[in-house]
Amino acid sequence: MADGFSRQGAAEKVMPPIFAGPVGEIYQEAQAALKDVYHRCRMGSHLEVKDIQEIVADYLNRMQDNQNMLLQMVMLKDLDPYSVRHSLNVTVLATLLGSKLGLSRKELQLLGVGAMLHDVGKLEVPAEILLKPGKLTAEEFAVIKRHPQAGYERLDGVVMEEVRRVARDHHERCNGSGYPRGLRREEISLAARCVAIADVYDAVTTDRCYRPRYLPHEGMELLMMESTLGNLDLDLVRVFLQAIASYPVGTRVKLSTGETALVIAQEPEVPMRPVVKVLKPRRSAGKIIRLLTNPSVLIVEVDA
Ligand SMILES: [Fe+2]
Incomplete structure (x- = not known):
């Protein structure tokens, strides 16, 4: 194929x-x-x-x-x-x-x-x-x-x-x-x-x-x-x-930026690139990152 x-x-x-x-x-x-x-x-x-x-x-x-x-x-x-x-x-x-x-x-x-x-x-x-x-x-x-x-x-x-x-x-x-x-x-x-x-x-x-x-x-x-x-x-x-399944909402992940984040929404068409909300460090807590449009940010760890 x-x-x-x-x-x-x-x-x-x-x-x-x-x-x-x-x-x-x-x-x-x-x-x-x-x-x-x-x-x-x-x-x-x-x-x-x-x-x-x-x-x-x-x-x-x-x-x-x-x-x-x-x-x-x-x-x-x-x-x-x-x-x-x-x-x-x-x-x-x-x-x-x-x-x-x-x-x-x-x-x-x-x-x-x-x-x-x-x-x-x-x-x-x-x-x-x-x-x-x-x-x-x-x-x-x-x-x-x-x-x-x-x-x-x-x-x-x-x-x-x-x-x-x-x-x-x-x-x-x-x-x-x-x-x-x-x-x-x-x-x-x-x-x-x-x-x-x-x-x-x-x-x-x-x-x-x-x-x-x-x-x-x-x-x-x-x-x-x-x-x-x-x-x-x-x-x-x-x-x-x-x-290869997607990250369910609520999963804690570590990003390649060093930040810890929470999966808050799925991109149904691209399950590997959910939307996340940063938890740590404090100074960026609350920041929302749409991984689909931020290709340089990767999920490097799950349940961080
Ligand atoms: Fe082949």
């Missing part, structure tokens, strides 16, 4: 200030490493993903403390709509789901690397098809649909078989309607099912050349619909939706 590689050149842009700090570092390192992998792929040279593995390990170490911040970054798409971020977003979302499922560190590592590299086969798809603004012809769609198998082959001898299968099976669907092999739920690994959910969610909530993005709550509804149709794993979608 997602083409993670549109608008590649734009990824050269400098990160906006919101990416400063430890979380920003994770993003920047991951972005640089992914760009390197793509570059080597395009040059036809041997694929080396050691950097990716190290970055995922490092990311998992830091993820626990920074989960809310990372999640908000995924939601703040308009600040950095570029392609490499799709793979990073899928990694954040899939590993968040994995951690809520109680996966072991080893399993999360495998899931994270699989998520980072899930669309690596897209590099075999000609840019004119990948970037085509209009509707694809049947032939063009057939070419796109080769990317899971192409990724699987590309990763031969590079990563573990389980990781390769994430690349091969992330477009498989639980009811057998997916591709390339029409596998059913029990034949699709848990990691591939997690990446499928993260992939669909990030793809539909990102602007594409042929349609505007869905808002987060619309993306959540679409996931529910896809799981009731039997495409996505319903149990996993439920856990995923809980994990």
Whole structure:
């Protein structure tokens, strides 16, 4: 569903200030490493993903403390709509789901690397098809649909078989309607099912050349619909939706400004960016901040 590689050149842009700090570092390192992998792929040279593995390990170490911040970054798409971020977003979302499922560190590592590299086969798809603004012809769609198998082959001898299968099976669907092999739920690994959910969610909530993005709550509804149709794993979608759910009114949060605040209202269309009222420090107590229109202020802690 997602083409993670549109608008590649734009990824050269400098990160906006919101990416400063430890979380920003994770993003920047991951972005640089992914760009390197793509570059080597395009040059036809041997694929080396050691950097990716190290970055995922490092990311998992830091993820626990920074989960809310990372999640908000995924939601703040308009600040950095570029392609490499799709793979990073899928990694954040899939590993968040994995951690809520109680996966072991080893399993999360495998899931994270699989998520980072899930669309690596897209590099075999000609840019004119990948970037085509209009509707694809049947032939063009057939070419796109080769990317899971192409990724699987590309990763031969590079990563573990389980990781390769994430690349091969992330477009498989639980009811057998997916591709390339029409596998059913029990034949699709848990990691591939997690990446499928993260992939669909990030793809539909990102602007594409042929349609505007869905808002987060619309993306959540679409996931529910896809799981009731039997495409996505319903149990996993439920856990995923809980994990990315909004902050309920009354939640105390700590902001990246150092202030403690209370969630006083939801933005129904953007659940991760509620309206808050500052409680502390005293001098700014009572100040109302609409996070939706203040993208540089992040929620860094819940129940502060
Ligand atoms: Fe894909």
